[in-house]
Amino acid sequence: MIKFHKEGYKIIVITFIIAIAGILLAENFIDINWLVKAIQVIILGFVIIVLQFFRNPKRVTNLDDNVIIAPVDGKVVVIEEVEEPEYFKDKRLQVSIFMSPINVHVTRYAMSGIVKYSKYHPGKYLVAWHPKASTENERTTVVIENKTIGEILYRQIAGALAKRIVNYAKEGDKVVQGTDAGFIKFGSRVDVYLPLGTKVNVKLGDKVKGGVQVIAGK
Known part of the structure; x- marks a missing residue:
């Protein structure tokens, strides 16, 4: 069903x-x-x-505090070391996943832990793959911390068609890897910022499956 x-x-x-x-x-x-x-x-x-x-297929997540799973379905479009200016304010490893309108748009928690930061930013609706989309588009920023990985940040970014981002993460929440973290309506992108030195398990152009596929880890 x-x-x-x-x-x-x-x-x-x-x-x-x-x-x-x-x-x-x-x-x-x-x-x-x-x-x-x-x-x-x-x-x-x-x-x-x-x-x-709006389909929401059931995904079975193998819980593992040593790995980061894909928060969404889509295509890996960015893997690079960048300056993260909002929360960390230092160098991080960015992995970005682009969702087309035909992808499942459920956002899932990439790892288990405590929500340390959650903030909504109003903004523009540039196409999701635009370099400035992560800093100028409507977006939400969420930081999760666990004892194994440390802190990771993920950012839901609205695209040219997306007019509403839904984010369930609240500061202080204890969240479980693979569970429902929100939804982005009609084409968008999610950026994940990892500690430098994190091993990345995907490459540019890979299509990933949210809630299931490991994208990085210790």
Whole structure:
């Protein structure tokens, strides 16, 4: 059975209402049969796109405090040493994962630990792969700490189509690796900032699976 994320319930209901209304209007007010069929196919395609976007597949995470798992599904687009200016204010290893509209958009905790920092930043809606997206777009920044890895930071970044970021992490929360950390609606990116010297288990261009795939570790 397909599961859907709770953040999509309202949009899914509205989509079905619009779809049913559109089909009924087409059947009752358009006399050209092929045009009615075409409209019905377009509406059905739209419904399928919305449903697949909000799907929330069950993922079984093998809990391990020694590794960092992918927080989202998508493609690895950045692996580099950078200056992290918001929280650490020093050099960190950045791994960025880009999500297209067809990817699962659930954000999952990359490791277990305590939430040390959680902040929302309003901003622009540059395309998610733009170099300035991580500092200028709408985004949330979350830092988690455990005794094995130390502190890691992940940043949910809105893209050109994403108009809402949902972040469940609150400072002081004890979180479990692989569980639901939030959602980003319609195309986006997540940056993960790791301690220097962390072993990275992925390479540029790799497609990763959130909540399951190990992307780095001790």
